[in-house]
């Protein structure tokens with residue numbers, strides 16, 4: 328055995344289970360590594376090295392459950408070695424060999440959390456085996472924990488998708504009819520959807536959060552020619568890279584720790600149907616390459632497998648990030664971007680189609696009433712004014728939540744009034760409110776004259792109050808008596 332080449336104890340792997348734990352033993356004295364190996368090789372795969380530098384390189388390239396190192400070596404102290412080992416493979420359990428003389432230093436290392444336990448020289452083989460067994464149990468538990476955590480993340484994500492699926496199924500929200508929008512901006516969306524639904528074109532749906540990207544993706548699938556095949560959705564931002572890869576492409580048994588059996592990926596599950604890659608902007612560079620391959624060649628390769636598999640899957644992708652900017656900044660591959668946006672559909676934010684708000688609000692009101700078994704006839708004009716005036720940075724989802732909340736809090740009310748709305752929405756001023764002191768007056772988008780005037784009044788009063796600080800001064804500024812201001816505010820249902 329040459330002194331600096333790591334040496335694998337032959338036969339150790341053969342006699343034990345299919346995947347014994349690997350142990351790395353590092354000591355400058357050949358006699359010591361050999362006797363340690365001798366004590367452990369029946370139960371584990373033991374790799375030895377007399378050169379700490381070579382051992383560190385080995386640690387980088389291979390998985391070890393346990394590292395045993397001598398404290399005193401001419402080239403590097405054991406403590407120093409373990410410090411570096413933590414950086415390379417933090418999950419491996421660390422043990423140190425030591426003579427009685429160095430106990431103090433060892434205790435310090437233990438306190439630093441760098442080692443699991445020390446083995447004092449000379450050691451009892453039986454005791455050593457027991458120590459190693461305990462240490463590896465700790466390792467097993469720790470890696471089981473990580474596996475459980477990732478399994479849980481996957482399960483949660485699945486459950487979320489499933490819940491959404493069931494909810495939508497029940498509500499029958501899969502068709503165009505359930506997507507509300509009379510505004511020209513939404514009519515353009517429907518036009519594109521209709522054109523692409525029957526094709527297999529890859530579609531990139533962009534837009535702010537809550538604008539309906541998910542809804543549109545499902546509607547495209549369920550009205551298209553693949554509607555009888557599966558629609559599967561994966562949020563690419565929800566999982567770490569390797570797990571995402573295994574979710575999408577599947578894996579072979581043993582591809583990574585915890586891969587106990589072969590698993591089919593979503594691309595295979597969706598064969599013949601559609602896959603919806605949500606939050607595509609969150610993917611890492613490696614994943615982007617793999618996705619590009621599917622888009623180009625229609626082939627996937629499960630993790631740990633050497634064969635490519637052909638799949639026939641339509642790809643829909645969505646993002647609320649600015650992908651073009653991500654491409655410019657080098658965070659997203661340009662070639663993938665162009666492959667994805669064969670057709671691009673930009674979902675308009677709700678504030679750019681406020682004419683859709685009343686219909687959406689009534690839709691969500693009805694939905695909330697039937698879910699909660701309530702009877703509410705409608706929305707008061709004043710409340711509708713506030714709904715139309717709010718900025719809705721969370722878009723349709725925020726509006727949906729607002730109505731859910733209002734219905735839940737409605738009590739015996741038969742109409743939604745402003746005071747039943749959340750504080751933010753209640754305090755909304757019209758989107759086109761002229762800034763105080765502004766000379767040009769922008770026309771409000773509201774077409775009903777009385778409501779437009781009310782919106783304008785509300786905005787001006789609001790601005791005057793902010794500027795002046797008191798009602799008396801605000802009234803002065805607005806050129807009306809204080810009492811009129813007060814009456815007006817009451818009628819306009821403004822707080823204060």
Ligand SMILES: Nc1ncnc2c1ncn2[C@@H]1O[C@H](COP(=O)(O)OP(=O)(O)OP(=O)(O)O)[C@@H](O)[C@H]1O
Pocket residue numbers: 505506507508534535536537538539540541542543646647687723724727
């Ligand atoms: N035009 C619409 N008509 C009816 N309901 C809508 C419309 N747009 C969105 N919704 C509803 O609003 C909620 C949010 O929509 P969705 O989940 O599709 O948004 P998203 O763009 O995917 O959001 P995110 O970027 O946060 O994932 C859903 O409950 C959806 O049913």
Ligand SMILES: [Mg+2]
Pocket residue numbers: 540541605
């Ligand atoms: Mg979404």
